Amino acid sequence: MADFDWQRRRLITQLERQGIVRSPAVRDALMRVPRHLFVPDEVRQNAYEDCPLPVGLGQTISAPHMVALMTESLDVKPGQNVLEVGCGSGYQAAVLSVLLNGEGSLVTVERIPELADLARKRLADLGYGNVKVVVGDGSLGWPSDAPFDRVLVTAGAPGVPVALVSQLKVGGMLLVPVGGRGFQELFLVEKSGAGVSRRSLGGVVFVPLVGEDGW
Ligand code: SAM
Numbered sequence: 001m002a003d004f005d006w007q008r009r010r011l012i013t014q015l016e017r018q019g020i021v022r023s024p025a026v027r028d029a030l031m032r033v034p035r036h037l038f039v040p041d042e043v044r045q046n047a048y049e050d051c052p053l054p055v056g057l058g059q060t061i062s063a064p065h066m067v068a069l070m071t072e073s074l075d076v077k078p079g080q081n082v083l084e085v086g087c088g089s090g091y092q093a094a095v096l097s098v099l100l101n102g103e104g105s106l107v108t109v110e111r112i113p114e115l116a117d118l119a120r121k122r123l124a125d126l127g128y129g130n131v132k133v134v135v136g137d138g139s140l141g142w143p144s145d146a147p148f149d150r151v152l153v154t155a156g157a158p159g160v161p162v163a164l165v166s167q168l169k170v171g172g173m174l175l176v177p178v179g180g181r182g183f184q185e186l187f188l189v190e191k192s193g194a195g196v197s198r199r200s201l202g203g204v205v206f207v208p209l210v211g212e213d214g215w
Contacts, residue, residue, distance in 0.1 A: 004036045007048035011064055014050070020068045029098035030068060035061075037126065038091040057112050059207060061089045062154060066204065070175055071095055073188055073201060074150050078103035083145065083167070085109050085138030085209070086154035090119030090131070096152070097128045106131050107145045109138035111210060139211035141167040148172060155209035156184040163213060165189060165196060177206045181215065 012030050015021040021030065036047035039061055043053045052060040062070075070092070076082055076099040084093050087110035096106055110116035113135045120133040134142065138153070139161045146167035153164065153176040160176055168174055168191045177184035186201040208215040 002036075002045060004034065004048065008035065011048045011050060015065055015068050018065070020065050020072070022072055025099060026068065026071050029071065029095045030064070032098050033091065033094045034126070035064065035091055038089040038094070038122065055089045055115070056118075057115055059088055059112065059115060061091050062206070067092055067095060069201070070152060070154070070186070071099070073186075074152055074173060074175055076100065076150055080104045080149035081145065081147070081169075082106045082150045082152070083109070083138075083142055083148045083164075084152045084154065085141075085164070086111075087116055087119045087133055088154065089115075090123045090128075090133065092152070092154055093119070093131045093133070094123060094126065094128050097123075097131050100130065102130060104130075104149075105145070107134060107142050108132070109134050109136050109142055111135070111137060137211035137214075139163070139209055139213035143167065151175070153177065153209060154206065155214070156181070156204075156206035157209040157214050159213075160187065160189060160198070161209075161213040165191065175201075177204050181208050 039053050052063045078101040087108040093108040116135045123131045141163040147169040149172050151174040156177040174189040186204045187198045189198045
C-alpha cells in the first residue's frame with residue numbers, strides 16, 4: 001500500500017527547497033490536507049507528483065507547486081473573509097480553510113454543479129466544516145458574502161473581472177490568472193486607499209474561467 005504521508009512530506013520538502021513553500025503556516029496547511037483524497041481513484045497513486053490531475057468533467061486539480069505559490073502569495077490569516085472562484089475538487093479550499101483556523105469565512109464558487117456537490121461532500125466528510133461551496137458564475141464574484149479580504153481565482157480569465165475588484169476590501173488582495181485560453185500571467189491585484197495596483201507573478205496555465213466576465 002502506498003505511504004501517502006511519506007510521499008506528501010517528500011513533495012513539500014521539495015517545494016521548500018525550490019523556495020516555493022516559504023512560511024511555516026503554508027507548510028503546515030499543505031502537510032495537513034491529504035491531496036490523495038481529493039482526486040479520483042484512477043490517479044490516486046499520482047497525487048504527490050508535482051502535476052495537475054484530472055478530476056472529471058474536463059477539469060483539473062492544480063499542480064501542488066501552483067497551489068503552494070498561490071497560497072503563499074495570498075497570505076491568508078485567521079479571521080479573514082475569503083472567496084475562491086473555481087472550487088474544482090475542493091483541495092485549494094481545504095488548504096485555505098486550514099490557514100483560517102476556524103476564524104473567518106471561506107466561500108468557494110464552482111460553475112459545474114456535479115463538481116460542487118462532490119467537493120461539498122468531500123470537504124464535509126474530511127471535517128472542513130467552515131467552507132461554503134456554492135454553484136454559480138464566479139466571474140461575477142459572490143456579492144452576498146462580499147466584501148472580501150482575499151480573492152483567489154483558479155481558472156484563467158481574459159481580463160481582471162471587474163466584480164472581483166469591486167468586492168475586494170480596501171487592503172485586500174486578489175490573485176487571478178489573466179491572458180489567453182492556453183497561457184496566462186498570474187496577477188496579484190492589491191486595493192489600497194490610493195487605488196488598485198497589479199503585478200505579474202509569472203506565466204501559468206489554467207483551464208478557462210467560463211462566464212459573463214470570463215470566456
Ligand atoms: N481549485 C481547484 C482545486 O483545488 O481542485 C482547481 C480548480 S480548476 C483548475 C478550475 C475550476 O474552475 C474548474 O472546476 C471549473 O469548472 C471552474 N470554473 C470555471 N469557470 C468558472 C466560473 N465562472 N465560476 C466558477 N467556477 C468556474
